[in-house]
Amino acid sequence: MKIYTRTGDAGETGLFGGQRVRKDDLRVQAYGTVDECNAALGVARAAGPDPALDAVLAVVQNQLFVVGADLASPGESPYIPRVSAELTSFLEEQIDAMEAELSPLKQFILPGGHPVAAHLHLARTICRRAERVVVTLATEEEVRPEILTYLNRLSDFLFVAARIANARAGVSDVPWQK
Template structure:
């Protein structure tokens, strides 16, 4: 099997259900941003020393394939998987567990206090972009509300994990003249 098919040479791609769409279609943007997020999480695992966090990130990466598959399938009857409320609850439980390890966030911090923390902050911002793309898509087509919640909670979890892995942090102080 060849890596290149030449079927996308004219700016189109196939969705999971074989429908052809433009490569800049909002659906492609949505699952493409989830793919980008998954890659950032893969990079982050190379710096994680805590096996529990490593395994959590790996678990999330597996779920992101489900999110991507759901977003990449326009025909609801052909969706291989759908995100469920239990998966949102799982993320909420993880947020609650890890937030106990950090000082309660009551201010902005400057990202970048350590390699893993910095990478997780990038992943968090990519997750937020994915959420914005999915919200835009939801204005044009029916999107599973659990999927939207999942991506929203995931960005919160990534924030908490980035804070847990920081060597130190610097609070943002707004300067007034």
């Protein structure tokens, strides 16, 4: 199987099921931005988080493939994994466990600190952009509500994961100097 197919050379791509759409279609922008978030998580993992955090981030990367597949597959299909409440519950469990390790936040913090944390903050902002694109897509086409819930919780998870990366590396969060 070749990596190039030439089928997208005219600015179109195929959704699961065969439908052809422009590469700037909102649905393509949505799953493309989810893919960008996943790539940012790969960079964060390459920066060397502690093994426990790395294992959780690996799970999240796999979950983001489910989000992308769900977005790329409008309609019903028994062959496509779908975002479920269980994926969001996993994030909530991880958030709760990490927050139990952290001191309560008493001020706003800036993205930064340890390189892993900085990359996780970047992934969080990309996740928020993905969420905005999906919200816009949902005004034009049907989008499963579980996707929006998952992306909203994922940004919360990434914020807390950045804080835990700093804490476990012995680096302070960067306080906002107002």
